[in-house]
Amino acid sequence: MKPLLHFFLIDDSAFDLFIYEKLLIKSGITDSVKTFNSARDALKHLVSRADTLPESVILLDLQMPDMNGFEFIDEFDSLPLTLQQKIRIFMLSSTIDTRDIDKAKASQHIIDLLPKPLEIVTLRKKLGI
Incomplete structure (x- = not known):
């Protein structure tokens, strides 16, 4: 059995x-979920735990006040490479704006733009589990 993944929800x-x-835990993908309602707080957390952070998956909302998902990605790009390499990012959105979709696809840090609401079957396929 594969080890459980660590998740951050932003x-x-x-x-x-x-x-x-609840969905992630019930699905058996993880037993470790840390939630943030602020992208800035999530970045601070990642930086403060850089040395001890396990390999993780971030599910990142696109549209948020203060700092949106793309602004988070811009800041993430300036983090140490050793930290970046521990993290896989999926952006979540209900957007139909082709500019947002194209921008997400073009980002080296975003594995995929997943539609809201999140479907575990889709996430499992993208994670290869």
Whole structure:
């Protein structure tokens, strides 16, 4: 059996954070989920735990106040490479804006743009588990 993955959920919606956390744990993909309703707080957390952070998956909402998903990615790009290499990022959005879709596809840090609501079957396929 593959080891469980560590997840970070970054979304300004408390409802989405609650639902996705429960969904991930119930699916058996993980037993470790850390949630953030602020992309800035998530970045601070990643930096503060850089040395001890396990390999992780970030599910990142695109549309958030203060710092949106693309702004998070811009800041993430300036983090140490050793930290970046521990993290796989999936952006979550219900956007139909082709500019957002193209920008997500062009990012070296975003593995894929997944539609909201999140489907575990789709996530499992993207993770190869």
